[in-house]
Amino acid sequence: MEATPPSEPRKRxxxxxxxxxxxxxxxxxSGGRPAAKMRGSVGVKKNSAADESxxxxxLLVPVLYDWFAHHNLLWPSLSCRxxxxxxxxxxxxxxxxxxxxxxxxxxxxxxxxxxCDIVKPRVAAANHIANFNEDARSPFVKKYKTIIxxxxxxxxxxxxxxxxxxxxxxxCPEVLIxxxxxxxxxxxxLGAAESRPDLVLSGHQDNAEFALAMCPAEPFxxxxxxxxxxxxxxxxxxxxxxxxxxxxxxxxxxSIVKAADNPSIGPRGVFQGHEDTVEDVQFCPxxxxxxCSVGDDSCLILWDARIGGNxxxxxxxxxxxxxxxxxWNSHDENYILTGSADHTVSMFDRRxxxxxxxxxxxxxxxxxxxxVLCVQWSxxxxxxxxxxxxxxxxxxxxxxxxxxxxxxxxxSSSAPPGLFFQHAGHRDKVVDFQWSGSDPWTVVSVSxxxxxxxxxxxxxxxxxxxxxxxxxxxxxxxxQKFKDHVVECAKV
Numbered sequence: 001m002e003a004t005p006p007s008e009p010r011k012r013x014x015x016x017x018x019x020x021x022x023x024x025x026x027x028x029x030s031g032g033r034p035a036a037k038m039r040g041s042v043g044v045k046k047n048s049a050a051d052e053s054x055x056x057x058x059l060l061v062p063v064l065y066d067w068f069a070h071h072n073l074l075w076p077s078l079s080c081r082x083x084x085x086x087x088x089x090x091x092x093x094x095x096x097x098x099x100x101x102x103x104x105x106x107x108x109x110x111x112x113x114x115x116c117d118i119v120k121p122r123v124a125a126a127n128h129i130a131n132f133n134e135d136a137r138s139p140f141v142k143k144y145k146t147i148i149x150x151x152x153x154x155x156x157x158x159x160x161x162x163x164x165x166x167x168x169x170x171x172c173p174e175v176l177i178x179x180x181x182x183x184x185x186x187x188x189x190l191g192a193a194e195s196r197p198d199l200v201l202s203g204h205q206d207n208a209e210f211a212l213a214m215c216p217a218e219p220f221x222x223x224x225x226x227x228x229x230x231x232x233x234x235x236x237x238x239x240x241x242x243x244x245x246x247x248x249x250x251x252x253x254x255s256i257v258k259a260a261d262n263p264s265i266g267p268r269g270v271f272q273g274h275e276d277t278v279e280d281v282q283f284c285p286x287x288x289x290x291x292c293s294v295g296d297d298s299c300l301i302l303w304d305a306r307i308g309g310n311x312x313x314x315x316x317x318x319x320x321x322x323x324x325x326x327x328w329n330s331h332d333e334n335y336i337l338t339g340s341a342d343h344t345v346s347m348f349d350r351r352x353x354x355x356x357x358x359x360x361x362x363x364x365x366x367x368x369x370x371x372v373l374c375v376q377w378s379x380x381x382x383x384x385x386x387x388x389x390x391x392x393x394x395x396x397x398x399x400x401x402x403x404x405x406x407x408x409x410x411x412s413s414s415a416p417p418g419l420f421f422q423h424a425g426h427r428d429k430v431v432d433f434q435w436s437g438s439d440p441w442t443v444v445s446v447s448x449x450x451x452x453x454x455x456x457x458x459x460x461x462x463x464x465x466x467x468x469x470x471x472x473x474x475x476x477x478x479x480q481k482f483k484d485h486v487v488e489c490a491k492v
Contacts, residue, residue, distance in 0.1 A: 097444060153168050219235040384398050
């Protein structure tokens, strides 16, 4: 991947060299014809070094992973999210998964609801884990329902209070709310009518494409957009809106949603403080009124809706380039992660932030070679988090290991401080991932494979071996027991 100099920050909404930016240029060059690529399209990049690295990773899959599933996507998906657990069994659970299909408009863009079999820890055999075909669909992932989406799906977020309710961002000012159980299953064929969202959230004055979050504490929705604002809604307002027949919103400029045909509500608040596109937002885990945002102005801003629409804290130059993503630690609400086009991830302590400009992070994590697209704290351990980037890697970090390395003065490893696992199963940019809240240490991740494979994408569900994260004394005791067993068997 080609590095981007800090003097030329990359815009995540339409980054230079990104799939979406190239698609726009190709669309213009082809007289307006769409340019997105399905799996198997021509134009594959040959990269022998990347192929060799991937081959080496594949050999190590039985050693590094407790379970791994690869699902080939005909069309790229820009987002992936876990839904509710449907069934629990002895050896596997069934769980819902949300993803999308970003098409070239020869068929409609879709929101996909899939049912996935999640194999439980220490069940899968090593030879079964290694035996996957990267060009095939996984038997563990079954499509359940298709929703024909108005425009491509840039972001999907599920409502924590009811994971059958999801919000989506597309290339328009509105946020679309879907009740996936109530929505009819559709056939994605050319000319098919678009599905109607169950609720439309209005409030942005320009397109809102990526920044989207659902509140863990209450049914609130947060969004950011090209209008440089952060907008807050309560889904509960939908009830009062229907009762008063206040459904007269006709859509913002540039809207592709016929909002007059759908229930719509306005915002609880609009927050102004950014000077460029807002790229990501996140709620404080315990509050619907406190949240944060990052944007192409390189700023991290903390907000509190109870005291008005102006920033509580604005961290100027949180990174040396555009900020793409942010996450708030649910175990310790003092810590906030940010990922940037400068290839780094920073961890901030909000107790040390003030509103008078630049503040240093607690630590800066440097393990990617391309813009960082997604960051997320682990639900299992307060110091662990994941990061994904355009370099095709999904890194797992433990901040506690940074301190241990400093105390021991260890320099034996070439790995960046804090990095303890690197998922290298994707062949191209990892655009989204999410830890499972119900299956410990299980991750779903998705990549846009347009450059490497000529189109399509890859969905992967995986869990690293527990020998990597369990307490050291437990692991050593287990390995000793295994060694003793091998020795006894050899005597027979």
